[in-house]
Structure formats: C-alpha cells, structure tokens
Amino acid sequence: MSTAQLESALAQVVGREHVLAQRTRFDAPEAPLACPGSVEQVSELLKLATRDGLRVVPIGLGSKLGWCGAPERVDFLLSTRRLVGAVSHEPADGTIAVRAGETMAALGERVARGGHRLTPDVAHPSRCTVGGVVAAGQSGIDRLRFGPVRHHVLGVQAVLGDGTITRSGGRLVKNVTGFDLHRLYTGSHGTLCVLTEVALRLFPAPDRDAWVAAAPRDLAHGLDLARAARALPLRAVSITLTSIDPPTGGSAWALFARLFGKSAAIEAELAALRAAWRGAAVLEGDEARRHADELRDATSFDDGSHASLAIGCEPALLAGVLRDELELLDAATWPRRVAVQPLEARIDVGLSPHATPEQLREFTRRARAAAQRHGGSAHLRNAPLSALDGLDPFADEITGLELMRELKRMLDPGGVFARGRFAGGL
Amino acid sequence: MTPGVDASLLEGLRAITGDAGLISDPTRLLSYECDGLALLQQRPACVVLPRTTDECARAVALLHRAGVPIVGRGAGTGLSGGATPVAGGAIVGLARMRDIVALDVENRTARVQAGLVNVDLSFAAEQHGLFYAPDPSSQHACTIGGNIGENSGGPHCFKYGSTNRHVLGLVIVRHDGSVLDLSRAHLDPLGYDLVGLFVGSEGMFGIATEIVVQLMPIQPVVETVLAIFKDLDGACDSVSDVIAAGHEPVALEILDRLTIEAVEASVFAAGYPRDAEAVLLIECEGSEAEVAASLDEILAVVRRRGAIDVRRARNASERKKLWAGRKGAFGAMGRIAPDLYVADVVVPRTKLRELVLGSTRIAHEHGLKLSNVFHAGDGNLHPNISYDRRDPAEVKRVLAAGDEIMELVVKAGGSLTGEHGVGLEKQAAMTQVFDESSLRAMCSVRDAWDPERRMNPGKLIPVHACREMRGALRPKA
Numbered sequence: 001m002s003t004a005q006l007e008s009a010l011a012q013v014v015g016r017e018h019v020l021a022q023r024t025r026f027d028a029p030e031a032p033l034a035c036p037g038s039v040e041q042v043s044e045l046l047k048l049a050t051r052d053g054l055r056v057v058p059i060g061l062g063s064k065l066g067w068c069g070a071p072e073r074v075d076f077l078l079s080t081r082r083l084v085g086a087v088s089h090e091p092a093d094g095t096i097a098v099r100a101g102e103t104m105a106a107l108g109e110r111v112a113r114g115g116h117r118l119t120p121d122v123a124h125p126s127r128c129t130v131g132g133v134v135a136a137g138q139s140g141i142d143r144l145r146f147g148p149v150r151h152h153v154l155g156v157q158a159v160l161g162d163g164t165i166t167r168s169g170g171r172l173v174k175n176v177t178g179f180d181l182h183r184l185y186t187g188s189h190g191t192l193c194v195l196t197e198v199a200l201r202l203f204p205a206p207d208r209d210a211w212v213a214a215a216p217r218d219l220a221h222g223l224d225l226a227r228a229a230r231a232l233p234l235r236a237v238s239i240t241l242t243s244i245d246p247p248t249g250g251s252a253w254a255l256f257a258r259l260f261g262k263s264a265a266i267e268a269e270l271a272a273l274r275a276a277w278r279g280a281a282v283l284e285g286d287e288a289r290r291h292a293d294e295l296r297d298a299t300s301f302d303d304g305s306h307a308s309l310a311i312g313c314e315p316a317l318l319a320g321v322l323r324d325e326l327e328l329l330d331a332a333t334w335p336r337r338v339a340v341q342p343l344e345a346r347i348d349v350g351l352s353p354h355a356t357p358e359q360l361r362e363f364t365r366r367a368r369a370a371a372q373r374h375g376g377s378a379h380l381r382n383a384p385l386s387a388l389d390g391l392d393p394f395a396d397e398i399t400g401l402e403l404m405r406e407l408k409r410m411l412d413p414g415g416v417f418a419r420g421r422f423a424g425g426l
Numbered sequence: 427m428t429p430g431v432d433a434s435l436l437e438g439l440r441a442i443t444g445d446a447g448l449i450s451d452p453t454r455l456l457s458y459e460c461d462g463l464a465l466l467q468q469r470p471a472c473v474v475l476p477r478t479t480d481e482c483a484r485a486v487a488l489l490h491r492a493g494v495p496i497v498g499r500g501a502g503t504g505l506s507g508g509a510t511p512v513a514g515g516a517i518v519g520l521a522r523m524r525d526i527v528a529l530d531v532e533n534r535t536a537r538v539q540a541g542l543v544n545v546d547l548s549f550a551a552e553q554h555g556l557f558y559a560p561d562p563s564s565q566h567a568c569t570i571g572g573n574i575g576e577n578s579g580g581p582h583c584f585k586y587g588s589t590n591r592h593v594l595g596l597v598i599v600r601h602d603g604s605v606l607d608l609s610r611a612h613l614d615p616l617g618y619d620l621v622g623l624f625v626g627s628e629g630m631f632g633i634a635t636e637i638v639v640q641l642m643p644i645q646p647v648v649e650t651v652l653a654i655f656k657d658l659d660g661a662c663d664s665v666s667d668v669i670a671a672g673h674e675p676v677a678l679e680i681l682d683r684l685t686i687e688a689v690e691a692s693v694f695a696a697g698y699p700r701d702a703e704a705v706l707l708i709e710c711e712g713s714e715a716e717v718a719a720s721l722d723e724i725l726a727v728v729r730r731r732g733a734i735d736v737r738r739a740r741n742a743s744e745r746k747k748l749w750a751g752r753k754g755a756f757g758a759m760g761r762i763a764p765d766l767y768v769a770d771v772v773v774p775r776t777k778l779r780e781l782v783l784g785s786t787r788i789a790h791e792h793g794l795k796l797s798n799v800f801h802a803g804d805g806n807l808h809p810n811i812s813y814d815r816r817d818p819a820e821v822k823r824v825l826a827a828g829d830e831i832m833e834l835v836v837k838a839g840g841s842l843t844g845e846h847g848v849g850l851e852k853q854a855a856m857t858q859v860f861d862e863s864s865l866r867a868m869c870s871v872r873d874a875w876d877p878e879r880r881m882n883p884g885k886l887i888p889v890h891a892c893r894e895m896r897g898a899l900r901p902k903a
Contacts, residue, residue, distance in 0.1 A: 175841045179872070
C-alpha cells in the first residue's frame with residue numbers, strides 16, 4: 001500500500017483532517033499519524049491494520065517514544081489525543097474513569113475540582129496523556145508517598161490488535177474480579193493494546209503544602225539527612241537530592257522534601273524535619289507548589305532534548321551505585337546532572353548534550369554494569385536511535401522474556417503493534 | 427481416580443517428597459475436598475506437600491508429564507471454591523513450606539516460602555519495628571502463597587492496599603515444572619509486569635513458591651475507636667462521609683447487630699454493646715499530630731451521623747480485644763447456624779447503605795438469616811447467610827440469594843469479589859461483569875502461561891466445559 005493509499009484508508013475512518021504527517025524520532029520514511037475520535041474508530045483502525053498487515057505504534061502525545069527503541073517497521077501511528085473527557089467521576093468515591101487522551105495537566109485540574117490531587121505527579125504534565133503515562137508505566141515524583149502508577153490503575157478499556165474492545169478491572173478501589181490484565185498493560189508501551197480509557201484511584205487534596213530545602217555539606221551528608229528523614233514520623237511526598245539546583249554557599253548538592261496533608265499534621269512533621277535538617281528553609285502554599293513543580297520537571301531530564309539514564313537499585317546499596325555513577329560521569333568529563341530519590345533508590349542522570357551516540361552507548365553499558373553489580377538496572381531514555389545500535393534501552397537481560405513473547409503472541413497474534421521498541425525487542 | 431494418577435505416579439511423587447509429603451489415603455483426602463466454600467466439594471486423587479521449590483518443581487513436572495490437573499493450595503481458607511479440585515487430579519499444598527528465608531531490615535523486605543502463615547511474618551518483623559500490611563481476617567491460618575493467589579485484602583488494606591501492592595518478587599513453578607525466578611526486585615518491572623499479573627490469578631498461571639514482600643514501619647501512634655449506632659444506616663453513611671471528606675484512616679469496619687450478638691456470645695467477645703444496631707470500628711495511625719487531627723474530624727462526622735457513643739481503646743490490650751471481635755466474627759457465626767455462606771462483593775463507597783439494605787432484603791425474601799460484617803472503607807461487603815447444609819432446600823435458597831446479591835451489586839456499579847476471588851462460585855457470574863471479548867483476552871493470557879489449561883482448571887473463566895464441571899460437582903447435603 002502506498003503512502004497515499006494508506007492516508008486515504010486512514011482518512012476514511014477518522015476523517016481527512018485527523019490524519020497528520022508527523023515526523024517522529026524513527027528513521028524515514030515518515031509515518032502518517034491517525035487521530036481517532038472514538039473507541040470505535042480505534043477499533044476500525046486496528047481492524048484495517050490487521051486486514052492489510054500494517055504495523056502500528058500507539059501514542060498519546062508521543063512524549064515517551066524516546067523511552068523506547070525503534071520499531072522493526074511502522075506503517076502508521078495511532079494517537080489517542082482526541083479521546084478526552086471523564087467517563088465517570090465520583091469525587092465522593094475517590095475514583096475517576098477518563099478517556100486516555102486527556103493530558104495529565106487537564107486531568108489534574110479536573111480532579112482538583114472534586115477536591116482531589118492527581119497521582120502520579122509526572123513531569124511536564126501538559127505534554128503527556130494519562131493513557132501514555134499508564135502505557136509507559138511512568139510513576140511520579142510523589143511515588144515515595146503514593147507508590148508507583150501501577151498501584152493506582154483500577155481498570156482500563158483496551159483495544160487489542162485485531163480491533164477487539166475489551167475491559168479489565170473496574171472503577172472500584174478494591175476489586176479482584178478476573179485477571180488483572182490492566183497490570184500487564186501498564187508499562188507495556190503500547191505493544192499489547194491501545195488504552196482508550198483509564199480508571200484511577202484519587203487521593204484527597206492536602207490542606208497544607210510545604211517545601212523544605214536543606215544544604216548538605218556533601219553527597220554523604222545528603223544521604224545521611226535523607227536516611228534521618230526516613231526514621232521520622234512523617235510521610236513525605238518526595239525527598240530529592242540533586243546536584244542541578246545547589247544552594248549558594250559552596251555545596252554541590254541540595255536536598256528537598258515535600259510534605260502535605262492535614263494542617264496540624266504538617267506542623268508536627270515540619271518541626272521534626274527541621275530538627276533533623278538543621279538550618280533548612282521552608283516554603284509553603286503556592287511558593288511550595290511552584291518550587292516542587294519546577295524541581296519535578298528539571299530533575300526528570302525528560303524534556304526529550306537530551307538523553308538520560310533512569311537507574312534503580314536496592315535501597316541499601318544506593319550509596320555504592322551513586323558513587324560508581326558519579327565516577328563514570330567524572331571520567332567522561334560530563335557535568336554531574338544527577339537527581340536522586342534516596343528513599344526509593346532511584347537515580348536520574350542527565351547525560352551530556354554534546355555526547356556522541358557511541359559515547360552514550362558506551363556510558364550506558366558501564367553505568368548499567370555498575371547498577372547491576374548492586375542488583376539494579378538502568379534505562380536509557382531519549383537517546384538518538386543511532387546510540388541504540390546493539391543496545392537495548394531498557395536492559396541487557398529480561399527474566400521471563402519467552403513468556404512475555406508468548407503473552408504478546410496470544411494478545412496480538414497478527415503482530416499489529418510494532419515490534420522491536422520495548423524491552424527484549426517486544 | 428483421575429486418569430494418569432496410578433501407583434507408579436504416586437511412587438514417583440513419594441520419591442520426590444518422601445512419605446510425609448504425599449497423601450493418597452481416601453480418608454485423609456477428605457480434608458482437601460473443598461476450601462471455605464463447603465457447598466461444593468470434589469476429592470482430589472492425591473495431595474503433594476513439597477518442602478522446597480525444587481521438590482515442588484519436580485512434582486509438578488511429573489504430574490505434567492502424566493497429564494494430571496494440578497491445584498495449588500495454601501491453607502484452604504478462601505471462600506470461592508478456588509482450591510476445590512473440580513477436575514480431580516492433584517493438590518499441591520504449601521503447608522510444609524513455611525520458612526522465612528530472609529528478613530532484610532534495611533531494605534524493609536522479606537523473602538518467605540509461600541506456605542508461611544500470614545500473621546507469622548508480622549510477628550517476625552515486629553521486633554524490627556516492621557509489619558506486613560495485608561491482614562485477612564483469617565490471617566492466623568491463611569498463607570502468604572494463598573494471599574498471592576487471591577490478591578487478598580483485610581481491614582488494614584483500606585489504607586495500605588491489597589496484597590498486590592506489597593509483592594515485589596516471586597519464584598513461580600510453572601505448569602510444566604519449570605521455575606521462573608522473578609524474585610529480584612526492581613523499582614519497576616523489566617519488560618511486562620509478570621509479578622503484578624500473577625498476583626490474583628487464582629492458581630491458574632502456576633504455583634508461587636517463594637515471595638518477596640515489602641514490609642511497612644510500625645507507626646508511632648495507633649488509635650482504635652468503636653463508634654456505636656442505633657441504626658446500620660448511620661454507620662454506613664458515616665463511612666461514605668469520612669471518605670468524601672478526604673480522611674485516610676487505616677481501617678473502617680462495620681458489624682451489624684446479628685454479628686455483634688454472635689461475637690459477644692463467643693470466645694471472641696470484644697465488649698461490643700449488645701443493644702447496638704451497628705458498630706463502626708475506626709483505626710487511625712501515624713504521627714501523634716496526624717492521628718489527633720484526623721480522629722477529631724472523623725469522630726465529628728460519626729456523631730453527626732448519629733453515633734450514640736464512641737469508645738477509644740486505652741491501650742494495646744483493649745485494641746487487640748476490639749480487633750479480636752472483628753476478626754473472629756466469621757468463627758462466631760457458628761452460634762447462629764451450623765454453616766455460613768460468606769458473600770464477598772464490592773460496591774461504590776457512595777452506595778454502601780443502599781446495597782447493604784438490598785442484600786438484607788434479598789435474604790429476607792428467601793427466608794434466610796443475613797448478618798453483615800464488612801470492610802466498609804473499601805466498599806467490600808460481606809453479607810453472611812447462616813444456614814444448615816443438611817437442608818437441601820435451604821442450600822438452594824442460599825445459592826439463589828447469593829446470585830441475586832451479586833446481580834444487585836453489579837447493576838449498581840459494583841464487582842463480584844473484593845478479596846476471595848472468583849473461583850468456582852462466581853465463575854458463571856463473570857458474564858455479568860465482562861463481555862465475551864474481555865473474557866477471551868483473559869483466556870488468551872491464561873493460555874500463554876498454561877497452554878494445556880491444567881493449572882487449577884474449571885475456575886474463574888466461564889467456559890462451557892467449566893459450567894459442566896460445576897454441574898457435576900457433588901453438593902454437600
């Protein structure tokens with residue numbers, strides 16, 4: 001099928017104005033982007049793909065394409081960006097079901113009107129959709145308090161490769177009816193289905209929002225302070241140690257905590273944290289929110305412009321992994337653009353914007369080996385495709401890969417969802 | 427005898443597990459005919475009780491080669507018939523796999539064998555200031571492995587979430603005896619989330635033999651309060667209001683009058699007032715300030731909704747007693763009638779009152795005695811019907827009432843099960859919740875794990891063959 005024929009076939013389903021030419025990070029040729037306006041149109045597009053043996057990459061706004069590798073082949077992209085709005089919103093029940101193309105920013109505003117706060121609190125929320133966030137398994141900076149995104153997906157509507165419209169889970173905060181296929185789909189990067197609707201658990205909006213900033217002497221002191229916070233009777237939303245926003249006064253690291261909840265509880269938590277983090281500055285209200293949002297965006301290293309590494313390891317081994325990663329950065333003479341969530345043993349490393357693909361590949365191999373020595377993993381994000389030559393961006397080795405391939409084969413027997421992008425070439 | 431289970435197979439199994447690890451004597455097999463759903467029973471051909479993952483894997487491989495259906499079983503405390511061997515075959519029991527393999531205080535994790543009794547993990551972790559959050563009412567008997575199969579909950583899961591949120595890794599013996607080691611915990615899954623998918627799969631994807639779980643820090647302050655009501659509506663409305671107001675207590679549990687009477691007449695007597703129509707058990711924990719702030723506001727809500735008294739546990743001993751009444755409630759029901767049918771459904775939390783009333787009405791229409799004890803905070807209702815299984819007509823009415831309650835709940839936006847699984851009992855009702863396409867997707871995923879469909883066959887997915895199996899079951903009467 002020629003490009004013109006394909007565009008015409010797509011236009012018959014979604015309308016001419018909703019077939020766009022979009023340049024993606026994939027190598028030429030450009031693939032058309034179809035934007036269906038209903039779940040039925042999603043289904044029709046996938047039936048078309050099945051019938052004509054086409055390969056599809058589902059996206060929201062495409063902000064996570066850089067988290068994956070290149071597909072073996074792609075004929076068109078399918079964006080859920082027109083599928084917006086709530087399907088059901090029960091503020092008194094603490095749940096919402098929303099169409100997958102709603103941006104996280106719009107969804108955040110929607111749930112705020114019902115007295116809730118949206119988790120995951122992800123970076124650049126106006127640039128990503130809720131379906132994309134769930135498909136990418138993207139947790140927020142508030143993970144310390146609320147846990148990873150996969151814990152909050154109550155159910156989904158998902159369209160399989162043959163166009164079948166299915167559901168998993170529901171809209172209830174507790175539910176074990178049927179297999180949790182939504183757990184399988186969360187983080188599967190659109191290799192098993194197109195998510196068209198997502199139900200999430202909501203959390204109460206806080207009465208009081210506080211931001212605490214400390215200036216540790218050095219990295220070890222920063223880690224000690226974070227550990228001290230762990231022992232306190234507080235439930236921080238996030239604790240971040242970073243080298244990219246150091247305070248004046250010579251320290252190379254800054255430590256931030258966000259607290260929120262009932263006012264009296266925050267008062268007590270602030271007192272405890274100030275005692276542990278002597279000299280820490282405190283901001284509250286809008287100022288606290290602004291600082292928290294800025295740090296969230298800056299430390300994600302995920303604006304798509306530069307490559308970054310997302311490293312996880314066992315919490316007890318964090319210091320060792322961090323030391324190794326910093327040594328690698330220093331050896332490469334790259335700046336230390338590092339953000340650490342010490343209590344979750346998560347490290348984000350912004351890689352040099354001037355690095356060549358070969359340098360990125362080599363650095364990733366070494367950084368990954370260092371993480372693996374401590375039971376960890378390293379995911380290369382937003383690197384140019386040429387850096388991924390012979391390198392899986394997710395991991396070198398995937399346990400259970402054969403079973404994963406079988407799951408993919410069973411749910412997408414026609415191979416409609418383009419292979420090669422996800423871990424292990426899924 | 428199940429085809430494939432012969433003397434030579436039994437000898438092979440005995441060679442793997444030793445005499446202590448194999449049961450084939452028909453009398454001893456009687457205890458494995460059912461789980462907590464005693465209405466439907468089927469005797470297995472044999473029971474294998476491995477001591478290690480390796481023994482389990484070798485036994486499953488042998489059974490696989492012989493084409494024998496396999497049912498994994500923890501302690502058999504489930505209420506949906508999930509551990510009932512409807513197709514005969516072998517039960518692989520985890521009762522001899524009870525070790526805590528490692529307790530990692532710094533990382534706040536534990537690696538345990540699947541047969542470990544739930545509460546034993548919290549007992550072991552307590553000295554380190556930690557605990558394991560999922561706490562089913564049967565936690566003194568049920569196993570962590572069984573909890574994995576059903577994605578079990580418990581009163582404290584209102585705040586901390588069900589089992590799935592606490593499992594970091596698994597070692598799984600697959601249908602053919604191969605071992606899939608997913609026990610290395612990563613911040614996020616590498617590839618598809620097989621662990622998350624496995625939890626709650628009701629033994630149809632394989633048998634978890636070792637489990638890595640996260641532990642939680644014991645909070646400095648715990649407050650437990652009993653709010654006493656003159657009507658059940660007030661208790662239900664209190665819960666809806668507390669949730670709507672954005673409070674986060676650890677647990678919100680309701681017991682109605684009939685349950686209170688049974689508890690107070692039993693060894694679990696907790697000092698609940700016998701003249702109350704309902705009690706609401708509230709627990710808050712956290713920092714002193716956090717608990718004080720929340721509890722004051724919650725108590726204002728319950729008073730507004732008609733609580734005539736609130737009693738605070740003054741110490742750990744009083745708290746334990748209040749909880750003993752709640753957790754012993756199912757056992758105490760034995761005083762009302764010889765048998766108990768425990769329904770397990772979930773409703774939107776804004777519709778608690780309406781659906782509790784509806785369930786009670788259905789039971790009364792069938793001339794049955796229904797009591798309520800439930801995880802109100804999660805909307806997880808347990809309408810309990812007391813009956814006598816020796817009365818076949820009453821058994822029929824119980825099953826009919828159970829079906830009607832499920833239908834009512836699903837129509838109101840609820841779900842078939844909150845923590846005990848679909849199993850055998852709710853298999854046919856799955857079509858009320860999921861259309862054929864969705865069920866087919868579940869079937870496909872099951873086939874990826876177990877292409878021959880021999881792991882816990884005849885459960886969860888309502889295929890025609892499975893309905894026939896249910897029809898062939900021997901109702902106990």
